[in-house]
Amino acid sequence: MGVMAIRKIGVLTSGGDAPGMNAGVRAVVRTAIYHGLEVVGIRRGYAGLLDGDFRPMPLESVGDIIQRGGTCLYTARCLEFMTEEGQQRGYQRLQDAGIEGLVVFGGDGSFHGAQKLHELGIRTIGVPSTIDNDIGACDANIGFDTAVQTAIQAIDKIRDTATSHERTYVIEVMGRSAGHIALAAGLAGGAESVLIPEVPYKLEDVVAKLQRGVARGKKHSIIVVAEGAAHGVEVGRYIEEHTGFDTRVTVLGHVQRGGAPSAVDRVLASRLGAYAVELCMQGVSGAMAATQNGELVAVPFDEVFRSERKPAQELCELAEILSI
Amino acid sequence: MGVMAIRKIGVLTSGGDAPGMNAGVRAVVRTAIYHGLEVVGIRRGYAGLLDGDFRPMPLESVGDIIQRGGTCLYTARCLEFMTEEGQQRGYQRLQDAGIEGLVVFGGDGSFHGAQKLHELGIRTIGVPSTIDNDIGACDANIGFDTAVQTAIQAIDKIRDTATSHERTYVIEVMGRSAGHIALAAGLAGGAESVLIPEVPYKLEDVVAKLQRGVARGKKHSIIVVAEGAAHGVEVGRYIEEHTGFDTRVTVLGHVQRGGAPSAVDRVLASRLGAYAVELCMQGVSGAMAATQNGELVAVPFDEVFRSERKPAQELCELAEILSI
């Protein structure tokens, strides 16, 4: 096709870890080796890139990791790589190691770094990996399904005790600027109210709804709150003060980041990791490997940066209807 | 809109049970009540329809069921309803009870029954619910994601012991005519080979691949087999005879039908259950409530019957590449 053949690619994971990253790294390594390429693992994201923390990745380096949470390549934040000097040094590290292509698992910030390396001449492909599911221009981000699954398993447990005690429970889930986890977990967990950063709300409406429910015979209620919408503790205090209902608060926290990835995340990560290598081989660069309507596509980073994933209006209304 | 307003709808679950059916029934009941309709639960599928095994479903009848596997309405096979007399009797039962619309959770066979009732004048909407995921003309069937999740959790466990013992394991999963569970579970479970009914295979190729793996240093291997492609026990015997490898077989069986539904299945069931009620209200009948490319759509049963879901060629190739 006139595309310069590539012989060696690097792979790194960056930003917050997401369940499924290991499945994705495995797919990169196996697909690359299948096609006769050499693969180098770069540890601790861009920090490791600058430190030259590289190691060769033969087939056995990705044995028995498809089912593990976290990332075997580690991840870290790296301020230095946000500077032009840092990016130049990173480029040089790759050049010195003979790495012509780079697959980056991460989110928006990680893709900005990848874009810079692309501009400097490295073929870079991003793979959307963040439990927040806030990277747009694609069906879903790796890690989101597992995080929601973890959240609903916690909600199911809390439902047991809520039912026994006839109490109100407030559960704060992750999502600083995005309410995707809260909305999906709230729907799947059967929550009475879901508070997300994208939709304005009034706590007095939440309280009014709780009181209507009790008037109709509801014995217990579950409120799911995205951390970016409100502090669970404050919501709990407000409810208790305004209703007198016995109210308990749980902040799920970092359990949502870990755990064996779900089948959905493993399959998605496998597909995208393999596709990222193929794109590299085809000469594509500065783009995200993703699915749109279930089909594999390459989306230019610029388009990714302009896009945004909003919680579907339909799901917000559904949450409202189902919680009568 | 000129559509006759509807006042009372029925809901039943039919065929093999699928995790998520309860979440779907809950959505039907809550959405209907939200819109002022009355809901009647019909137990044991079409068998209960013929027996008049009806009960009113107030809001509290679907409390705390969103997270439960199985179906609170029970399900059963019903030969009598496959006859014209049976269908006529079923229609009469609904008429007598004043039920104008009917939501049917099930698979292909259940939809054929629903089609008959539609032709007799009942507004019927089907909701695709089968772990086999073989109903086409839609993105996914309720229960499939949970079944795959159950299968990979079993594979993960077997992987622990496989790694410790350096053995070959054959795992037979459900799927008489469809390989969707096997393909997804094989991909997500990191299987060396996946045998499905839709793709011809030779056991000698499976053996050759196993031997290549061992020659390259693989210590253990996992083969996933759809029950419709081969008997796990026979595959295991063949492998052992032709390689001498210590080989163990597990037939996952009915564990794949149960368990708390996954978030994916709960959200899908909630969306489709709610949408089925809305379609009924709009006067739509003889159609399946489903998602296509993530969007809610009504697909005429005739189109559903003509369509077929084939395992994606891309996924079959991916399974091959990732198992080198």
Next chain:
Amino acid sequence: MGVMAIRKIGVLTSGGDAPGMNAGVRAVVRTAIYHGLEVVGIRRGYAGLLDGDFRPMPLESVGDIIQRGGTCLYTARCLEFMTEEGQQRGYQRLQDAGIEGLVVFGGDGSFHGAQKLHELGIRTIGVPSTIDNDIGACDANIGFDTAVQTAIQAIDKIRDTATSHERTYVIEVMGRSAGHIALAAGLAGGAESVLIPEVPYKLEDVVAKLQRGVARGKKHSIIVVAEGAAHGVEVGRYIEEHTGFDTRVTVLGHVQRGGAPSAVDRVLASRLGAYAVELCMQGVSGAMAATQNGELVAVPFDEVFRSERKPAQELCELAEILSI
């Protein structure tokens, strides 16, 4: 034996709910019916006793509950029953209903109520049920094993992300006055330090140990804190201030109360529930049904009130040795 035959017994769950209570109630009902007794379920603990919130419990009332968390009989706190008038009224309620024996699932406070009813002439047997495991004079309390299991599943998930990020994680578990959950979860979760209310500690020692670990190459650390020993958030802040390590805090909260009971808890609850009925029939009263060294025993309440379960010195030392 000269013991007056009993014809009708009551059963209630009181105090905080504990996974396994349902399995215990099922065992009470089935054993009583097996022996020809009638069983009455009293809802919401002593509150329901005073309200006369009784219902007959036939065999089918305990079908499919052995695997459920929470309690199908509900539970509540009841201030009124702590007064002499309340206890007298409760006694009268039981008399009026012809209930001669009472099985009480709960903790210390619940047993004090049971003791009063015993003194008034009702045959009462307590069954130790609290996730805190702080009721002494027996091997274990119902619910403890499940709560520890839930805690370590959370710790396992956090370990995934801790490993990926090279961070310190502080995990606060339940236990206001008892460190049993923290100690077991810390040991089983592989924690670097465990802080419990029964053992004095200095945060500077925790910090010194963390720093020794890092000096030896440890990349991440997990600290488990019983809520009665310290606030997780404060421990996290102290560590971060004194080490500069990136530190995250998770407060597990009420997820520890729910979930399907573990096999250990189901078997224990089944044994104790059945044994409680047999004790009632034998004329024993004012005692706790429990296991000591694996054997079923009846322990007089007075002895239970005097005893205390201390964390084993051996386990505390083990946690220290294994976290070098």
Next chain:
Amino acid sequence: MGVMAIRKIGVLTSGGDAPGMNAGVRAVVRTAIYHGLEVVGIRRGYAGLLDGDFRPMPLESVGDIIQRGGTCLYTARCLEFMTEEGQQRGYQRLQDAGIEGLVVFGGDGSFHGAQKLHELGIRTIGVPSTIDNDIGACDANIGFDTAVQTAIQAIDKIRDTATSHERTYVIEVMGRSAGHIALAAGLAGGAESVLIPEVPYKLEDVVAKLQRGVARGKKHSIIVVAEGAAHGVEVGRYIEEHTGFDTRVTVLGHVQRGGAPSAVDRVLASRLGAYAVELCMQGVSGAMAATQNGELVAVPFDEVFRSERKPAQELCELAEILSI
């Protein structure tokens, strides 16, 4: 104490793998290093001993394994080590490597090998590790609790579909000569009948009980069968032929060997692994590290070989009473 100080110990896992072995190996390594000893890991049990498949085990070699199923040291059967020549060669291997003490995780067969090495002059301590729980003279074997937990999670899933379909399910669990898993899983899973090798049974009694249940309104039944008592498939066929009930059979198989160990197994393995090292240091040899009534004890192998763990009569009767 006059005991010769020991400087280097070996550790191996042998026989069938059991969840918790990794937690036990971790405890051996950490305790040994804590006391200033050197530790050598011997891979693949006695096979690796004969091959000299040794590797040093520093602290980091047991990082992040406490939660993993299987065994990081691998395991294998070894016919050669059952001969005198093999044992002599094994002894020589240890001598050559300067290994003075050996900790062996495994079952009865593994302990016989350890006994031989003890007689040849190696300080050997066994740690009871088998899901079958058939090693006597102690409270419990490592791996048993996890296997039961896995079995009841499967039974819970099957119960969902059993309830929906009003069917009879036969579930075959592991246990060739011991019914401990079947009995505990049957009790905790709420089975109608439990068939174990230690207790004679008649299938006609099982059928009669099923029919009594149905006559009383039972809609579904679960029968748990230990593989050593009967073939699940044959039990299923017998029931179907003699009752006409729709009956399904599941053979759980090797999923019971894997999975993250339960808290109970992790704590037990940690205690016994640490204690085994201490016994070695104290000069004890030819004995099993175990708990009896919760206390750590050293039981001479000869006593272990003479003892036998029988299913408790009380539990068998309880299973009978609770399944009316």
